Amino acid sequence: MKIPQLLIFLLTLLVHIAAGFPTDRRARQSREKHASWDEVNVVAHGLLQLGQGLKEHVDKTKAQMRDVNAKLKAFNGTVAELERKQQEQDEALRAKSEKVEEWERMVVEQAEEVKVKVEAVEKQSEDIHSRMDRLEEKVDAVLTEPTLDNNSEHTGVPFIQRLVAAQNRRIDQLVEKIKQQQDKLEKQSLHLQVLQSKVAHKRVKSHRRRDEEMALRGEAEESKSTSGLARDCHNLFIQGQRASGIYTIQPEGSQPFNVLCEMTSEGGWTVIQKRHDGSQNFNQLWESYKEGFGSLNGEFWLGLENIHTLAKQGHYILQVELSDWAGRQLVARYGFQLEGEEKLFTLHLQHGPSFGAQEKIMMTGGPGLPFSTADRDNDLAADVNCAELLSGGWWFSSCGESNLNGRYPRRPSLLRRQQRGMFWTSTNGQNTSVRTTLLKIAPVTIKL
Incomplete structure (x- = not known):
């Protein structure tokens, strides 16, 4: 009996096992199906988040585009306004x-x-x-x-x-x-x-x-070709001007400015310095001597920058005309060259028989002399500022040769009691006080 019972038990167990196999397969399929839906949900949720991010990015880009469009409109308005103002300026200039x-x-x-x-x-x-x-x-x-x-x-x-x-x-x-x-x-x-x-x-x-x-506009050209102004007083003389007076000239590569022209039978001279009554204070600093000061109708200094623009056009002659308190007059001529501010307006004078055998009122030597003022001590004296000591600005080598921009004495008696004013040292070493000075330049082509 035990064996049949055991067989029945085994058969029953096998039946149950066999019946259990399909049930486990369906459960596994059900679990796999649920797992696939979870993955789909995760992907769908990710896609929703991605879409939301894209939407926010699109909205932000639209706002930026609106700002750019507003700025472009403002820029176009500014350009239109500039064009209108340019047109108005052109019309005003016309x-x-x-x-x-x-x-x-x-x-x-x-x-x-x-x-x-x-x-x-x-x-x-x-x-x-x-x-x-x-x-x-x-x-x-x-x-x-x-x-x-x-x-x-x-x-x-x-x-x-x-x-x-x-x-x-x-x-x-x-x-x-x-x-x-x-x-x-x-x-x-x-x-x-x-x-x-x-x-x-x-x-x-x-x-x-x-x-x-x-x-x-980036279209600037040399003013020489368009202004029609003379480049110096001798150029005016060549054009037919014969009356001395104040004229407007424009040297090459510079702006126009007014000068005093002295017309002679020789030609036109451009006056760069004039003193005769002490009405103008010549005790000025570097910037004033650079730009010029005084009145062309009285006493004046034309300005180192203006003198340089004249002198750099070619070879020029400097004529110095002096008179002292005794009424004696002296005239001297030199070959003349003046360098720019970057070289301290260094003066070069040439002496020679072609300029006459006059007294050497001014001397510069081979290297030339830089210009010196009280606030720009460029003189060759090592222990003293000649411009501060003697007053005015000048081409000083030392403090004892010449200074035609010095203090002007109000009357001759003051010459003995105060420091030297305008003076020059003659070849024999005598110091001569000056009453009037006139410095003028002209091209070497002038008839001497």
Whole structure:
């Protein structure tokens, strides 16, 4: 019995085992299915997060794009405003140019009118001389013809006196008219000078403004080719100017500036320094001597920068004209060269027979002399500042050779009681006090 029971138990166990196999497979499939859905959920959740991130990035990019568009609009508005202002400036410059041309036309008309009136005055003067000649002829005829009828009212001295008195009255009237015409001409001449000064000033401002505009656009050119201004006073002389006075010039590579021109039979000289009455204080510092100071109608220093722009155009001559308190005058000429500020405006003078055998008022030596002022001690004296000691700025080698920019004495008696003012040392070692100075330059091509 035990064996059958054991077999039955084994069969029952096998049945149960066999029945359990399909059940386990379905459970495993169910678990795998649940695991796949979990993975899908995880992927879906990740995709949702990725989509949300992309949406936020898109929104941020849109905001940035709106800011960029706003800035671009503002930039376009600024460009349009700049173009409008540029157009307004161009129109204003064009209007100023037209106004300058109108001023020039008015000046030409005024000059023509003055010329006509001058010719009329000259004609009246010739008419007066002609009448005087005829009067003298009549008087001579009356005096040389005593045979006339004694009853004639034109005979004798009373007639001559009446005739002379009438002619004198007529001459007085004509002289009065001439004086009136001269007064009118002088007033018109002054008015013409004012107009010329205004035209020159406006022309300079117009050229300066145009150069600035061209520089801003990157189109600046040398002003020499466009300004039409002379490069120095001798250039004005070559162009036909013969009257000394103040002119506007423009050396090569520089801005226009006013100078005092001295026109002689030799040519045109550009005055760089003038002193005659002590009205201008020459005890100035470096920057003032660089830029220039004083009045072209009185005493002045043209400015080292302006002198340098003139001298670097070619070979120039420096003429020094001095007079002392005894009335003696001295003139000296030199070959002249002046370097720029980077080399301390070093002066080089050339002595030689081609410039005459005058007294050597100024000497520089081979290396030249740098310019020195109280605040820029460039002199060759090791233990003292010559400009501070002697006053003014000058090309000092030592403190005892020359200083034409020194203190101006108010009267000769002060020369003995105060420090040396303007002076130069002659070749025999004598110190001479100076009363007036005139320094002027011209190209070597001038006829000496």
